[in-house]
Amino acid sequence: MKVLICIDDTDNLESRGTGELATMLAEEIERRSWGNSDFVTRHQLLVHPDVPYTSHNSSMCFAADIDGKVLDPLIAYAGDFLQRESAVGSDPGLCVSVVEQLGEPEAAIAFGHSAKKEVLTKQAAYDMAARLGVHLSEHGGTGQGVVGALAGIGLRLGGNDGRLKGWLKIKTKDGLASVGEILAQTTLGGVRTMDGDLLDVEEMVEVESKPKAVLLEGKIYMMVSPLADGGRARWRTTPRQQLKKF
């Protein structure tokens, strides 16, 4: 079965990031032969004076394909893991959703989008989790991270939000690669312009260091922007600062 696992609010100014903990969880699932884990996405939530957070307000989510009989052990392990590994002063939350058993996916997605625009309470998150039939739990502090954990599930499920943790490893020749070469080296769904057009495989791209991928329409894409001079290539990877909206 496919599950989505999301964690939020596990860090403080001195600790590992929430993304690293998500990666550790994803790796542990594979190490225990519980299933196969997919990439981790970061989802930006509302920045507002009434929302407590460390230095950003984002949750980290990944999908895993697991055997149904390990669902309960996985939830128990993940909860203990957060309790143990989360930083002092953090308010960690965990959400685990079995995708095919999700009662109202559109309600989960709407909750995720709401968390990007308005201040939501823990009670609202628990009410929504009960309605959806997903696991939602807190593992220290105020437990406020349950809001972001549930929101991240909705945003990942919607498939139109978030940047992937880490960056794409792409071999180039003098900084250039064709779209075909890029696709052959990655699991990208395509190379896409900021206007939404997909590039043909023969198009050349100037690949800057540490290029990021984003989640759009349920697939992962590397975004590109037009190059003004158009000499060696017509496109370059979109600078990180223009990917903030994802």
Next chain:
Amino acid sequence: MWLIDTQGRKEFRHGQEAYCLASDAAHICGGFRPDVEEEWVANEERSCYNCRLRRWTEDSFVCLLAV
């Protein structure tokens, strides 16, 4: 480059899109600490926008280093 807000915190005056100024500020700051990579928003690694000690506000960020 900085304002002291009503709570006595140091707030970046130039908002969230002043990449050159945020980079300049980080280069002359002895307290710069890069945040985890997934939270970087500026291309230049050394930028206040990529610093672990920045706390985003609705319009800009405040720096947690003591004033």
